[in-house]
Amino acid sequence: MVDNILSILELKRQNVETEFKIIYDEVTEICALLDVEIKMPRISGRQMHRENHQAETPEAYFRVTMYFQYLDHLIQELRSLFADSRQKAMKVQCLVPKYTVSSTFADLIETLDFYQTDLDCSASVLRGEFECWKAKWGRKAGNELPETAIEALSFCPRIEYPKIATLLQIFATFPVTTSTPERTFSSLKLLKTYLRSTMGHERLNGLASMTLQRDVPVSVDEVVDLIAQDPRRLDIVL
Incomplete structure (x- = not known):
């Protein structure tokens, strides 16, 4: 395609x-x-801010x-x-139980070569873990199978499946889109304007976090207690 x-x-x-x-x-x-x-647009002899x-x-x-x-x-x-390297990396998807039950070790073999430095094992070791992992989920009903790498990690004890746990952890950290950094840049344009260009890093990080993580509840009492811990020369009488 x-x-x-x-x-x-x-x-x-x-x-x-x-x-x-x-x-x-x-x-x-x-x-x-x-x-x-x-x-x-008008064509000039020298232009730096647009196509010319x-x-x-x-x-x-x-x-x-x-x-x-x-x-x-x-x-x-x-x-x-x-790219070919990205497609090889995405082969880890077959370790998500929803897809594991219909996958074979041949679907995972390219992943071993790609992540050899992280796994540090032979193909037979990874094959053994994969077969045990597939047998574990083959006895489950379809609605009981985890559908994401993060869900699968919670059912993957590292002491039993060390290599599969490593691959699932890598797969769970794959960036799906660039929407988060793009949203961050858009918020920074609103926060740090030309009139507020001298804002410190601590204040800027705090305002950016509040703007991006609006679903996180903020307790007013905790904020007041945190501010009160900072000693000030000015006495504030309420």
């Missing part, structure tokens, strides 16, 4: 003029209905500054997200 999408995007990249012409014609029709003129490509027409300008870069970025992100 991913290879098919990449081949389509690369084909569009090769025929970029034809493909962008179709998009540009549709945009032109919409702009005509809205009485909006398509114009490219030389172009004779708006179509050529937006093709170079937007369509080219969008396709290149999308192709690069797909290749990075579904």
Whole structure:
């Protein structure tokens, strides 16, 4: 599936003029209905804050500054997200009991090579643990099978399944998306503005945590007690 999408995007990249012409014609029709003129930004001799490509027409300008870069970025992100190394790492998913019952050791063998430094064991050792792990969950009903790595870890005693516990711990820490850091950056723009650029790290971290973790209850009494522990020269009379 991913290879098919990449081949389509690369084909569009090769025929970029034809493909962008179709998009540009549709945009032109919409702009005509809205009485909006398509114009490219002013081209200057030196520009640092936006694209400044030389172009004779708006179509050529937006093709170079937007369509080219969008396709290149999308192709690069797909290749990075579904790289061979990442696909090998994701083979650990077969250790989640929901998928273990229908998996074989052949699905896990590539993981041994990829995480050899973390496991430090032979294939026979990992095979033995996998067979015991699969037999354990093969006797359970479908609704009793854990569906996530974190749930599976709670049923995986390290003394019995040391290698599988290590792999599940690694799998549980895989970042699924980049939404958390992106949300953090968005919050920082609201917290640390030009008028509050001298804010200290401790205060900034505290405000950022309160903004991001809004579901965590905050006790007013605990906050007051914490502030009261800091000695101040000014006596506050309530």
